[in-house]
Amino acid sequence: xxxxxxxxxxxxxxxxxxxxxxxxxxxxxxxxxxxxxxxxxxxxxxxxxxxxxxxxxxxxxxxxxxxxxxxxxxxxxxxxxxxxxxxxxxxxxxxxx
Numbered sequence: 311x312x313x314x315x316x317x318x319x320x321x322x323x324x325x326x327x328x329x330x331x332x333x334x335x336x337x338x339x340x341x342x343x344x345x346x347x348x349x350x351x352x353x354x355x356x357x358x359x360x361x362x363x364x365x366x367x368x369x370x371x372x373x374x375x376x377x378x379x380x381x382x383x384x385x386x387x388x389x390x391x392x393x394x395x396x397x398x399x400x401x402x403x404x405x406x407x
Contacts, residue, residue: 337364337367339364347365347369351368
């Protein structure tokens with residue numbers, strides 16, 4: 311069986327950050343929610359204490375069996391999407407050798 315294919319959709323950054331990407335404990339999370347959590351609570355930029363319901367729930371998810379690996383996999387997938395999105399820019403910026 312062939313893997314499912316996804317349509318490539320070009321988005322501006324604000325629209326990408328507003329996309330819902332995860333559901334945990336009955337809450338829906340956007341790309342921004344999860345990236346912000348990793349940057350400011352989980353220690354990507356600095357480690358902080360959760361102060362919102364979103365941050366508290368994601369902190370609890372990380373404590374669950376496979377919770378941390380699920381969130382890390384999401385960040386990896388998000389990074390791959392971003393890299394694919396800037397591939398044309400990278401090619402255009404390269405100087406001929």
